[in-house]
Amino acid sequence: MNLITRGFHGRRGGDPDRIPPGQYQTHDFPVLTVGPTPRVDTDTWTLTITTETGTRHTWTWRQLLDLPQENPHTDIHCVTRWTKLDTDWTGVSLDTLLHDVETTADYALAHSHGGYTTNLPLQDLTDGQAWIAHTFDGRPLTPEHGGPARLLVPHLYFWKSAKWISGLTLHHEDEPGFWEQAGYHDYGDPWREQRYRGD
């Protein structure tokens, strides 16, 4: 009986169809940060989307929380090979934030407090694929995981999910971010194992 029970729980937690190639499942929530953890105060917090023409759209913390909130339930995949299944977040969809933003740009560069950047095609931020997340597992996102708010783009390797996000700039040309300049893949699809440039 014990073996059967263990096997059952093992399969429930480790569905191979949900672990991308080269990844292993973790139940922890590892912290991966380049440099010190910035302390960002919600009293002065803003998020700014700047279009390719220089038009700026800015939200305060209060304005972010007054927007429709979503509760994505999703798996996350770090390029250092851990995958965490069934994570629960609360945040605002980029569809909501981009709704009134007029742009013909194809690319976005996410900017974080502390200077981290990461680039994505703008179409990977729309259609229910990306959020500005402020809550993890029902609790305010802790500073080490990017609190008060981070980008969440779970279909790409987790380095694309910029912690302590301060804004997005929209561009006609792709501009590699921090890890992308350092040799990581420009796009970073975990299912195609796009870890490094050339993969």
Ligand SMILES: Nc1nc2c(c(=O)[nH]1)N[C@H]1C(S)=C(S)[C@@H](COP(=O)(O)O)O[C@H]1N2
């Ligand atoms: N601003 C910022 N965002 C970041 C990072 C970082 O160093 N700085 N690390 C990235 C990497 S490589 C990963 S795997 C995830 C880690 O998020 P976590 O520490 O919440 O697990 O954040 C990503 N976002």
Ligand SMILES: [Mo]
């Ligand atoms: Mo990572």
